[in-house]
Amino acid sequence: MREVLSKLIDLQKIDSQLMDIEELKGDLPAEVARLDKQLDSLSAGISESKVEIEELGSKQRRLEAEVSDTEETVKKYQDQLILVSTNRAYDALMAEIDTAKRSAESDGMQALEIEEKIQHLTEQVKADEIALKEKTGLFAKHQKSLQQTIEETEVEATRLAGERKRVESKIDSSIYQNYERMRGAHNGEAVVEMSRGSCGSCFSELPAQLSADIRAMNSIISCPTCGVILYHSAE
Numbered sequence: 001m002r003e004v005l006s007k008l009i010d011l012q013k014i015d016s017q018l019m020d021i022e023e024l025k026g027d028l029p030a031e032v033a034r035l036d037k038q039l040d041s042l043s044a045g046i047s048e049s050k051v052e053i054e055e056l057g058s059k060q061r062r063l064e065a066e067v068s069d070t071e072e073t074v075k076k077y078q079d080q081l082i083l084v085s086t087n088r089a090y091d092a093l094m095a096e097i098d099t100a101k102r103s104a105e106s107d108g109m110q111a112l113e114i115e116e117k118i119q120h121l122t123e124q125v126k127a128d129e130i131a132l133k134e135k136t137g138l139f140a141k142h143q144k145s146l147q148q149t150i151e152e153t154e155v156e157a158t159r160l161a162g163e164r165k166r167v168e169s170k171i172d173s174s175i176y177q178n179y180e181r182m183r184g185a186h187n188g189e190a191v192v193e194m195s196r197g198s199c200g201s202c203f204s205e206l207p208a209q210l211s212a213d214i215r216a217m218n219s220i221i222s223c224p225t226c227g228v229i230l231y232h233s234a235e
C-alpha cells in the first residue's frame with residue numbers, strides 16, 4: 001500500500017503541475033472561442049444586411065421607375081384634357097389623373113421609406129464592419145498569445161503527460177478511477193497532505209488515531225469529512 005500511496009502522490013504532483021500549465025493559458029482559450037463565435041455572427045449579419053440592401057435597392061428603383069411612368073401618364077392625360085368635348089369625358093379623365101397621381105404619391109412614399117431603411121442598414125453595416133475589424137484584431141492578438149503560451153509550455157506539458165502515463169499504468173485501475181473521481185470533485189485535488197492533524201483540503205480536524213495512521217503511511221486513508229486521500233510528508 002505504501003507504494004500505491006506514493007504513486008498516487010506522484011500522480012497528484014504531476015496533475016497539479018499540468019493544472020498550473022493550464023492556468024497559465026487562463027481565460028485565453030475561452031476568450032478565443034468566444035471571439036471566434038462573435039466574428040462568425042458579425043460576418044453573417046453583415047452579409048445578410050448587404051443582400052437586404054441589394055434587394056431593397058432594386059425595389060426602390062422599381063418604385064421610382066413606376067413613379068416616373070405614372071407621371072408621364074398624368075402628363076399625357078393632361079394633354080388630352082383640352083381635346084375632350086364632353087363634360088363626362090372630362091370628368092372621367094380627371095378621375096384617371098387623380099388616381100394616377102395618388103398611385104404615384106403612394107409609390108413615392110414607399111420608395112422614400114425604403115431609402116430610409118437602406119440608409120439605416122448601411123449605417124449598421126458600417127458599424128458592424130468597424131466592430132468586425134476591431135474584434136478580428138483582438139482575436140489575432142489573443143490567438144497569438146495563446147499560441148505562444150502553448151508553445152512555451154508544450155515541452156513541459158508533453159514531458160508531464162508522458163510521466164503521468166507511466167505512473168498511471170502502475171496504479172490499479174479501480175484506485176485510479178477513484179482518484180480521478182475525487183480529482184473531479186475537488187478542483188483537481190485528490191491526494192492532499194495532512195496539515196497539523198487536519199485535512200489539508202477541508203481543514204477539519206482528524207481523529208488522533210486516524211492522524212497517526214496517516215503518519216504511518218501504510219494505507220490509503222481518506223478524510224472522513226471531504227473524502228480526499230490524505231498523506232503525511234516527512235519533509
Ligand SMILES: [Zn+2]
Pocket residue numbers: 199200201202203204223224225226227228
Ligand atoms: Zn477533508
